[in-house]
Amino acid sequence: MLELTDIEAGYGRTRVLHGVTVPSGKVVAVLGHNGAGKTTLLRLAIGLIKPSKGRVMFDGEDVTSLAPNQRVARGMAYVPQGQQSFGQLTTLENLQLVADGRRGGKALIEAQMARFPALEQFAARKAGLLSGGQRQQLAIARALITEPRLLILDEPTEGIQPTIVAEIEQTIMQLAGEGIDVLLVEQHIGFALVAAERYVVLASGRVTQTGEGGQAATSTVRAAMAI
Amino acid sequence: GDETAAGGASPAASCVDTSGSTVKLGFLNSLTGGMAISEKTVSNVLHMAADEINAGGGILGKKIEYVQEDGATDWPTFAEKTEKLLTQDCVAAIFGGWTSSSRKAVKPVVEKHNGLFFYPVQYEGLESSPNIYYTGATTNQQIIPAMDFLAAQGVKRLFLAGSDYVFPRTANAIIKLYAAKLGIEIVGEEYVPLDKDDWTSQVAKIVAAKPDFIFNTINGSSNVGFIKAYYDAGLTAATTPIISVSIAEEEAPAMGHEVTGQYASWNYFQSLKTPTNPKFIENWKKYPNSSGVTSDPMEAAYISMYLYKALVEAAGSFDVAKVNAAAKTNTITFDAPEGKVTLDGDNHHISKPGHIGKINATNQFDIVWASDKVIEPDPYLEGYDWFPADIRKQLTDAAG
Amino acid sequence: MTKPKPWLSLSGIGVFAVLLLAVAPLVLTDHWLNNLGKYCCWAIAAVGIGLAWGRGGMLVMGQGVFFALGAYAMAMHLTLETAGDRIPGFMVLYDPLAPLPMFWEPFRSAGFTLLAIVLLPVLLAGLLGYALFKRRVKGAYFAILTQALAVALATLISSTIRETGGDTGLSDFKYFFGFVLNDPANKLMVYLIAAALLIVCLLAVWQLYRSRFGELLVATRDAEERVRFLGYDPANVKLVAFVVSALMASIGGAMFVPIVGIITPAEIGAAASVLMIAGVALGGRASLFGPALGAMAVGWGQSSLGSTWPEGWTYILGLLFIVVILFLPNGLSSLPARFAAARRRPAEQPAPAIAVAELEEVRS
Amino acid sequence: MTDDSLVVTDLHVEFSGFVAVGGVSFDAHPGEVRFLIGPNGAGKTTCIDAVTGLAKATGSARLGERELLGRPVHKIVRLGIGRTFQTASVFDELTVLQNLDIAAGRHRPSVSLLRARRGVEESIEQALEETGLAGELATPAGILSHGQKQWLEIAMLLVQDAKVLLLDEPVAGMSQDERTATGELLQRIAAKRIVLVVEHDMDFMRRFATRVTVLHQGKVLSQGTVADVQADPRVQEVYLGTAGAATTAAMSAVPEPVAGTRQGQED
Amino acid sequence: MDALIAPLLNGSAQGALLLLAALGLSLTFGQMGVINMAHGEFLMIGAFAAYLVQQVIVASGLSIPVALPVAFGVAGLFGLLLEVTIIQRMYRRPLDTLLVTVGVGLILQQAALQIFPSQGVPVEKPAWLDGQLNILGYEWPLRQLFTILLAAVCVAALSAWLKHTSFGRRIRATVQNRDLAETSGISTRTVDRLTFFTGSGLAGVAGVAASLIGGTNSQMGAQYIIPAFLVVAAGGIGQLKGTIIAAWAVGVALSYFAYWTTGSLAQVLAFILVIVFLQLRPQGLFTVRTRSLA
Numbered sequence A: 001m002l003e004l005t006d007i008e009a010g011y012g013r014t015r016v017l018h019g020v021t022v023p024s025g026k027v028v029a030v031l032g033h034n035g036a037g038k039t040t041l042l043r044l045a046i047g048l049i050k051p052s053k054g055r056v057m058f059d060g061e062d063v064t065s066l067a068p069n070q071r072v073a074r075g076m077a078y079v080p081q082g083q084q085s086f087g088q089l090t091t092l093e094n095l096q097l098v099a100d101g102r103r104g105g106k107a108l109i110e111a112q113m114a115r116f117p118a119l120e121q122f123a124a125r126k127a128g129l130l131s132g133g134q135r136q137q138l139a140i141a142r143a144l145i146t147e148p149r150l151l152i153l154d155e156p157t158e159g160i161q162p163t164i165v166a167e168i169e170q171t172i173m174q175l176a177g178e179g180i181d182v183l184l185v186e187q188h189i190g191f192a193l194v195a196a197e198r199y200v201v202l203a204s205g206r207v208t209q210t211g212e213g214g215q216a217a218t219s220t221v222r223a224a225m226a227i
Numbered sequence B: 001g002d003e004t005a006a007g008g009a010s011p012a013a014s015c016v017d018t019s020g021s022t023v024k025l026g027f028l029n030s031l032t033g034g035m036a037i038s039e040k041t042v043s044n045v046l047h048m049a050a051d052e053i054n055a056g057g058g059i060l061g062k063k064i065e066y067v068q069e070d071g072a073t074d075w076p077t078f079a080e081k082t083e084k085l086l087t088q089d090c091v092a093a094i095f096g097g098w099t100s101s102s103r104k105a106v107k108p109v110v111e112k113h114n115g116l117f118f119y120p121v122q123y124e125g126l127e128s129s130p131n132i133y134y135t136g137a138t139t140n141q142q143i144i145p146a147m148d149f150l151a152a153q154g155v156k157r158l159f160l161a162g163s164d165y166v167f168p169r170t171a172n173a174i175i176k177l178y179a180a181k182l183g184i185e186i187v188g189e190e191y192v193p194l195d196k197d198d199w200t201s202q203v204a205k206i207v208a209a210k211p212d213f214i215f216n217t218i219n220g221s222s223n224v225g226f227i228k229a230y231y232d233a234g235l236t237a238a239t240t241p242i243i244s245v246s247i248a249e250e251e252a253p254a255m256g257h258e259v260t261g262q263y264a265s266w267n268y269f270q271s272l273k274t275p276t277n278p279k280f281i282e283n284w285k286k287y288p289n290s291s292g293v294t295s296d297p298m299e300a301a302y303i304s305m306y307l308y309k310a311l312v313e314a315a316g317s318f319d320v321a322k323v324n325a326a327a328k329t330n331t332i333t334f335d336a337p338e339g340k341v342t343l344d345g346d347n348h349h350i351s352k353p354g355h356i357g358k359i360n361a362t363n364q365f366d367i368v369w370a371s372d373k374v375i376e377p378d379p380y381l382e383g384y385d386w387f388p389a390d391i392r393k394q395l396t397d398a399a400g
Numbered sequence C: 001m002t003k004p005k006p007w008l009s010l011s012g013i014g015v016f017a018v019l020l021l022a023v024a025p026l027v028l029t030d031h032w033l034n035n036l037g038k039y040c041c042w043a044i045a046a047v048g049i050g051l052a053w054g055r056g057g058m059l060v061m062g063q064g065v066f067f068a069l070g071a072y073a074m075a076m077h078l079t080l081e082t083a084g085d086r087i088p089g090f091m092v093l094y095d096p097l098a099p100l101p102m103f104w105e106p107f108r109s110a111g112f113t114l115l116a117i118v119l120l121p122v123l124l125a126g127l128l129g130y131a132l133f134k135r136r137v138k139g140a141y142f143a144i145l146t147q148a149l150a151v152a153l154a155t156l157i158s159s160t161i162r163e164t165g166g167d168t169g170l171s172d173f174k175y176f177f178g179f180v181l182n183d184p185a186n187k188l189m190v191y192l193i194a195a196a197l198l199i200v201c202l203l204a205v206w207q208l209y210r211s212r213f214g215e216l217l218v219a220t221r222d223a224e225e226r227v228r229f230l231g232y233d234p235a236n237v238k239l240v241a242f243v244v245s246a247l248m249a250s251i252g253g254a255m256f257v258p259i260v261g262i263i264t265p266a267e268i269g270a271a272a273s274v275l276m277i278a279g280v281a282l283g284g285r286a287s288l289f290g291p292a293l294g295a296m297a298v299g300w301g302q303s304s305l306g307s308t309w310p311e312g313w314t315y316i317l318g319l320l321f322i323v324v325i326l327f328l329p330n331g332l333s334s335l336p337a338r339f340a341a342a343r344r345r346p347a348e349q350p351a352p353a354i355a356v357a358e359l360e361e362v363r364s
Numbered sequence D: 001m002t003d004d005s006l007v008v009t010d011l012h013v014e015f016s017g018f019v020a021v022g023g024v025s026f027d028a029h030p031g032e033v034r035f036l037i038g039p040n041g042a043g044k045t046t047c048i049d050a051v052t053g054l055a056k057a058t059g060s061a062r063l064g065e066r067e068l069l070g071r072p073v074h075k076i077v078r079l080g081i082g083r084t085f086q087t088a089s090v091f092d093e094l095t096v097l098q099n100l101d102i103a104a105g106r107h108r109p110s111v112s113l114l115r116a117r118r119g120v121e122e123s124i125e126q127a128l129e130e131t132g133l134a135g136e137l138a139t140p141a142g143i144l145s146h147g148q149k150q151w152l153e154i155a156m157l158l159v160q161d162a163k164v165l166l167l168d169e170p171v172a173g174m175s176q177d178e179r180t181a182t183g184e185l186l187q188r189i190a191a192k193r194i195v196l197v198v199e200h201d202m203d204f205m206r207r208f209a210t211r212v213t214v215l216h217q218g219k220v221l222s223q224g225t226v227a228d229v230q231a232d233p234r235v236q237e238v239y240l241g242t243a244g245a246a247t248t249a250a251m252s253a254v255p256e257p258v259a260g261t262r263q264g265q266e267d
Numbered sequence E: 001m002d003a004l005i006a007p008l009l010n011g012s013a014q015g016a017l018l019l020l021a022a023l024g025l026s027l028t029f030g031q032m033g034v035i036n037m038a039h040g041e042f043l044m045i046g047a048f049a050a051y052l053v054q055q056v057i058v059a060s061g062l063s064i065p066v067a068l069p070v071a072f073g074v075a076g077l078f079g080l081l082l083e084v085t086i087i088q089r090m091y092r093r094p095l096d097t098l099l100v101t102v103g104v105g106l107i108l109q110q111a112a113l114q115i116f117p118s119q120g121v122p123v124e125k126p127a128w129l130d131g132q133l134n135i136l137g138y139e140w141p142l143r144q145l146f147t148i149l150l151a152a153v154c155v156a157a158l159s160a161w162l163k164h165t166s167f168g169r170r171i172r173a174t175v176q177n178r179d180l181a182e183t184s185g186i187s188t189r190t191v192d193r194l195t196f197f198t199g200s201g202l203a204g205v206a207g208v209a210a211s212l213i214g215g216t217n218s219q220m221g222a223q224y225i226i227p228a229f230l231v232v233a234a235g236g237i238g239q240l241k242g243t244i245i246a247a248w249a250v251g252v253a254l255s256y257f258a259y260w261t262t263g264s265l266a267q268v269l270a271f272i273l274v275i276v277f278l279q280l281r282p283q284g285l286f287t288v289r290t291r292s293l294a
């Protein structure tokens, strides 16, 4: 559904991505070391960065010049790296914010609260006061409320306790099963490759390897990344 | 003061050059900043006077070429620009200023460079300088007539309202001295910073003090706030009238109908019936960018330009010493829109008629009182025994 | 942060010193030399603002307060020197019998005056800074508070006519520590002192910027809380910069008085304080020369454009604020570096996020 | 228990009525890599906040003889406590060298602050070596990658000569071999210092922890060796989970990455 | 009795005017983080708009009710223009907005000086505001009551808008994290513009109230800007109720000080009061806590 073609992009004069192409697929994993450009790629996919060259296609439409909120309106959702939330708003307000104006907004919120019980417990607390993991759960919940067709996840299990990591992993698999596409950056290569239909390895802003997902790919990927 | 600049050093040689067919004059007014509200008009009328004089052949046959400077409502800038006009542009004389503070900033500079400065606004007096000519009223030509008027009206309780700066403070100090002599009780005295419009708290105090009359030395836009708060509180010209010394034809329109019926003390009003006034008004109304009404400060500015012409022509020279010597003859006069005025060569002020006007619905003034003859200028109030001699002495000592 | 080579800056200061101290007196008329002296005073204050704001992130909108301390200390001394045994003229009218206000007395002494010019700002800035920084007042709060302080002081001075001369200010000084001010030779001396003090201030910040303290200051600006976790008290770091900048403002103010011959509350109120900031922003807040040159440029613009086209000057000044801040957040002094960077390999140029930290400050 | 141990006793932290930490006690000694784990919101970060003076706490936290609670942040740091943050925070506009130099600065007399830096101090060079940042000396910290920033933070603690390093999720966002490298670095550091790590990466914990304390809802749930803790059914229930155990097991089945790849990420 | 009750009532009205001036700032500064020093000039624009309305609607009884929404719209449009041309590019460095808007303020002031009569223009108070209300023996001007009611209406409308529509949440979300808001599907551009429009429009409304108290001229905005900022800061940034209490307290304090001392000293004392207060409570009356370190 999402396809990135020959992307060049960066910050100011610093170029970070050099001719990166990411094929479409149900679950696509982007792998790579620290600073390889994964986050940059994802920010570009959602529209926070504009490419100096290349194209972003979503569901057959060229969305390269659309603002992030317009992309969200078309069915993309993004969970950024680093447990981000609106710190001054309460947990509930964080969810309402995205549910506003949606049909069945209340039900959507309740569904997410059921998925992440901590959110229900701390509904009235300022999100800025939540623990890191709780904030991450909130971020995922916020993304899911928009009922996306494509979910862009930047290290969604970073800083999350194992039980919930497992849940999130299950959720991702489940969402993929429900027909939601996922673009995933994940350091748990094991999980990422199990979940992924395709994978892309980034190094220094260039694609060094692509392939089909699955347990079997693990060792090739590890080898590729250990250069 | 003495004729040379103080401190021993002799003034720099003048660079004024009048050998050609023109004479350079400097205009120094605030065209930006808070005082631009008032001073733009003065600058404009100076231009008009210069144009008129040029059309009539100039001064001593030389056309006026003027350099307009912006004082920017900043007193050090007034000092800087004075120095620039005198030493860079080499003007023969400077016209302008409005606030007393700007004049006090200019004074040491014109004295140092032995220049000439013509100051056109009524002020608090107690000053004189060999290098400055004052064509607005001094205290005994505006404040004291106003007090006499109040006494004649049988006022017993007077409230003083002013802006917080040197003119109202000094004027009120003098008013208090004279009021004691007249048997008028001062029932309150309030000041608000020049740049603040809100007078509600002070007006509440006025209401409580129950004065017969209010003496208003407020300046600028703060006057609007004062009149509005006064009117809001239910005070009216019928019960508690105001006499002002800074509200003229220019200012009154901005206050709407609420100022109607109040008094002002000036030397000139647009409504004066003198031989030269109609022409003055007509010329002004035609002049580009004119505000359409004439008022005392602009008339005094107009006078200053013509007085200078008369001085120079009597001296036959633009030289400062010669001009001052011509003044000493006490024969320099001008048929001003306010009536004939004469220059006093000793104190560099001019004689003026006193008038009290009452604001009517068209924001013009109906004259309700006039001095029987012109009032001679007396900046140090030497003719008034109620003014303490020791203060006068200390002031002249400090100045000199 | 790319730093120019230290010797380069130092020789820059040298060239500047030669221009100010040797060339200017030869080529300028008395009037323009005097004006240049005035710009030097603003530049001295601007150098301090550059330190506090550019490097320290403290937007000091009320430098007028410290400018006033130096200026009024100097002006009171010169007034008394001029008045001799008498009470200054402006005081007489309001209360002819009252003696000189108590706080004027010590300013008869030249030594006390000089000491006051240094110590008053240090003490006030020290107290104020200590209180504000310890309570972690920063960002917009700090800016608005300092500006309010300047307005309050200007109003206070305006309203105490007998004690301070009020709105009219203090003027008409005849002597400067015994020297007759009207004497052109003495005027030149006063100018040279101001110019030399500017050079000294530049040298002082030059050393500060290349020192570890300079780095620490930048670190504190960008991540104050983080500095705490390295064992420093950021309040102290900021305090030092703030006090030094206050001292410079006071020195600028003190020299302003004999050069311009008048000091009024308008020179210290909100508008004047903002104009000082304008110069610093124009020149480049974080650079060494930017603030001084920017302040001088604004002063010059006021003197010359203000004459030829007064209304226009106001528009130009307004536009200058907008255009410079909008397109050149690092001021005109960043232009050469920008051109150089454009020629160099693009990848070398980091995108400095100059005020990302401020975002949090305003909002948290 | 040596003089240089960190001993926390009966620590309480309350936020307007909410008890985030309710009576936690643990200790940590030089030579061990101590792990603090527990569910999200258990109070781990808050414990670190309390010890470093960021959160107001009651109870006691001593480094040797010295009580830490109640002192201002920078004084605690001067006693030798250093920490990193869950989200890396370095001075973006300063270079790596300048960052480290500032961190090293607290031992210098204050007048030396007014002098310029000459050369690179030995401790800084060592720290750069240790963390593999030697090549980035002149890079502004703002453009380092997430992981590099975390290393820079650790390097800052090293030059700061902290006796106690409190690391809040130091390997979050790192790839497997980067984690390994970091873990080994921590083991080396721990030889002379106290290292306390908060982490959710169980694999990482299993490989590098000497002792583990598990927090749950602001209280100590379990304490002991990795094996002890993993075997504790309560820990499994609230934290590790059975499903989680399965996934992590699956992952630890992945072959160990080649050691010594740290130099590899300078690309 | 008068000495106690009069300053209280006068001060409440002064506070109400201050509140009107500060209300827009509590949006643009408090919520968006923009330090708009041209806010005072937007207030001036509102006052001039009221004057122009009076030129058209001669029946002065109606002119003020009509002028209020007009002033809101006109000042709001100016604000919108400022946002679109300049502020939009500056959200990532809020302190710099302070300097840019100082420039904007200078230009607006000078333009007003040249467009309108330099002495200013009259805005006439409608006849239905003549008169006083006797409160415990003090004849309280009706106009003051009007200012208070106007402020109350604006506060009520604003807080209802922020609380009961999703818009309030969106503003706050956008301010805290622009990128995150954008990727959560919020059109931050719309939010910014609407907020700035409203904040500036409120300045216009304040301008109408101010034109009934003082002069309507190019300098009028300058006297409100710093007190308004102090009020927002003292109330606690982003805290509407804090702004209300702070404005009222400053107004009443000013009034009592003016009653006991002089007009100038009252200004100085009020400033010092706020500065000392902020010294003691740097986050203002009402504080918002976060754990974020940066």
Ligand SMILES: Nc1ncnc2c1ncn2[C@@H]1O[C@H](COP(=O)(O)OP(=O)(O)OP(=O)(O)O)[C@@H](O)[C@H]1O
Pocket: A011, A014, A016, A032, A033, A034, A035, A036, A037, A038, A039, A040, A041, A081, C351, D142, D143, D144, D145, D146, D147, D148, D173, D174
């Ligand atoms: N705002 C920025 N300005 C300049 N350079 C940046 C910026 N953000 C990131 N970079 C640089 O871009 C490169 C790629 O960073 P990115 O965050 O995309 O990496 P990543 O693969 O997500 O790494 P990690 O695993 O650490 O999250 C890095 O070298 C980084 O220094």
Ligand SMILES: Nc1ncnc2c1ncn2[C@@H]1O[C@H](COP(=O)(O)OP(=O)(O)OP(=O)(O)O)[C@@H](O)[C@H]1O
Pocket: A129, A130, A131, A132, A133, A134, A159, D015, D016, D018, D019, D020, D038, D039, D040, D041, D042, D043, D044, D045, D046, D047, E290, E291
């Ligand atoms: N300042 C505060 N005010 C109110 N509650 C707070 C505050 N700080 C933390 N909390 C609450 O205290 C609890 C413990 O938070 P803490 O950050 O210590 O958890 P943690 O163990 O570090 O979790 P994580 O693994 O997710 O980072 C959480 O429920 C959090 O919401």
Ligand SMILES: [Mg+2]
Pocket: A038, A039, A040, A081, A154, D146
């Ligand atoms: Mg990343």
Ligand SMILES: [Mg+2]
Pocket: A131, A132, A133, D044, D045, D046, D086, D168
């Ligand atoms: Mg935590």
